[in-house]
Amino acid sequence: MLLSIPCLALAASLALAPPDTSGDWTPLFNGKDLTGWYTFLQEHGKDSDPDKIITIENGEIHLYKGFADGSKVVMGYIGTEKEYGDYHLRLQYRWGDAKFEPRYALKKDAGLYYHITGPDAVWPRSLQYQIEETNVGDIITLFGMRVDTWIDPKTRDAQSPDYPTYLPADRGGEPRLLGKKGIEYQHRLAEVDERDGWNDVEIIAKGDEITHLLNGRVVNHGVNVRFDDPENPGNPVPLTKGRIALEIEAAEMWFRNVEIRSLK
Numbered sequence: 001m002l003l004s005i006p007c008l009a010l011a012a013s014l015a016l017a018p019p020d021t022s023g024d025w026t027p028l029f030n031g032k033d034l035t036g037w038y039t040f041l042q043e044h045g046k047d048s049d050p051d052k053i054i055t056i057e058n059g060e061i062h063l064y065k066g067f068a069d070g071s072k073v074v075m076g077y078i079g080t081e082k083e084y085g086d087y088h089l090r091l092q093y094r095w096g097d098a099k100f101e102p103r104y105a106l107k108k109d110a111g112l113y114y115h116i117t118g119p120d121a122v123w124p125r126s127l128q129y130q131i132e133e134t135n136v137g138d139i140i141t142l143f144g145m146r147v148d149t150w151i152d153p154k155t156r157d158a159q160s161p162d163y164p165t166y167l168p169a170d171r172g173g174e175p176r177l178l179g180k181k182g183i184e185y186q187h188r189l190a191e192v193d194e195r196d197g198w199n200d201v202e203i204i205a206k207g208d209e210i211t212h213l214l215n216g217r218v219v220n221h222g223v224n225v226r227f228d229d230p231e232n233p234g235n236p237v238p239l240t241k242g243r244i245a246l247e248i249e250a251a252e253m254w255f256r257n258v259e260i261r262s263l264k
Contacts, residue, residue, distance in 0.1 A: 025090075028080065028244070029258035031059035040120045041076035041248070053248060054078065060256040063110075063248055064098060072101040076122055077113060077245040085241025086263045089114070090202045093131060096252025107133040108251035114203060114210075115145070115225065115242035123183075126242065127225065129203055129212050130185075136199065137188030137212045137219035138163070139178060144230050145239070146179030147210065147222035149186060163187050166220045178222065182230075188212065188219035198256075206263050208238050 028036065033056060038047050051074065055062040067073060095108050103109060109132040118125035127145055130138035141147060150173030151164040158164050165187040167173035178186050192214050202213035212220035226236040246255055 025259040025261045027258065028089075028260050029061065029255070031256075032056065034078065036081055037078050038081060039076065039078050040122070040245075042074040042122050044074065044076075046120060060254045061246065062096075062252075062254050064096070064100065064250075064252045067098060067100060067252070069098040070101065070104050073250055075247075075249050077124070077247045079113075079116065079120070079245035080243050083117075083241045083243055084114075084205075084260065086206055087260050088202065088204050088263055089244065089258075089260045090200065091246075091258040092198045092200055092256050094198045094254050095133070096254070098252040100250040100252075103250040107135070108253070109133070109247075109249045110251060110253055111140070111247035111249070112201060112203065113243075113245040113247060114205065115239055116245060117227065117239065117242045118143075123247075124245070125227070126245075127210065128247070129201060130188075131201065131247070133194075135187065136194045136201070137192065137214040139166075139186045139188075139210075139212065139220045139222060141179035141184050143182055144179070144228050146177065146224075146226050146228050146236065148224045149176050149178050149220070149222040150174060151176045151186065152190075155187070160185075165190055168218075168221070179228070186220065188214065189217075192217050192219045204263070205240075208240050 039049055040046050053064055055065040111131045112129040113126040116124045116126040125143040128140035130140055150167055150169045152167040153174045155165040163185040166189050178184055200215050204211040208225045209223045210225055211218055225239050227239050228236040
């Protein structure tokens with residue numbers, strides 16, 4: 001059940017305040033190899049990359065280096081071996097020039113999965129910070145994940161390829177339950193855009209609240225993160241932690257400076 005509008009507004013104001021942080025930033029990616037991570041790719045499964053989709057050089061993860069534009073590739077992700085909760089996560093990404101089948105005609109796409117708690121799959125049960133051209137910062141709920149959030153009422157009835165757009169409660173946003181279907185989307189705050197070159201991505205996961213930031217600005221937010229098993233609906237389980245993964249989705253790109261700090 002959604003919280004009342006006053007409660008949602010209070011939760012939003014608290015969550016969007018500067019986080020109470022403790023400890024220093026700790027690298028999740030050491031810049032040299034995938035220690036602490038594993039790979040999961042279509043057709044190849046766990047820790048198998050015979051096509052050399054993933055290259056590490058100059059302290060950066062380079063996806064699809066040297067692949068011919070328009071060629072057919074497999075997709076997947078690079079996941080953490082550990083689960084994480086109560087954290088502030090940040091990284092940087094930039095696009096390359098090449099795109100590949102089966103997404104050659106579509107926008108360049110990737111993402112940042114978090115709160116992964118189920119088995120590895122393409123794609124996993126989780127929340128996602130969308131990293132797609134023109135849509136960076138969108139929230140995606142996958143396969144039973146749910147979150148209470150707020151949207152611009154003018155966009156409530158938007159249908160694919162458009163979706164409802166985040167708007168804070170104190171700016172007139174109205175409550176929305178995100179996660180009613182197998183995979184569901186919510187656009188980021190409309191006035192924030194990605195930059196050419198390197199962009200800064202951040203996720204603040206505090207208890208069962210989540211906040212997305214793009215280039216230093218809040219672009220999406222939700223509370224009451226939970227998993228409602230499609231095979232046993234009506235018994236949602238609060239979710240506050242899980243594995244984290246860098247999505248690999250048929251576009252050349254780089255990730256670097258993947259860091260985390262505790263919000264205990």
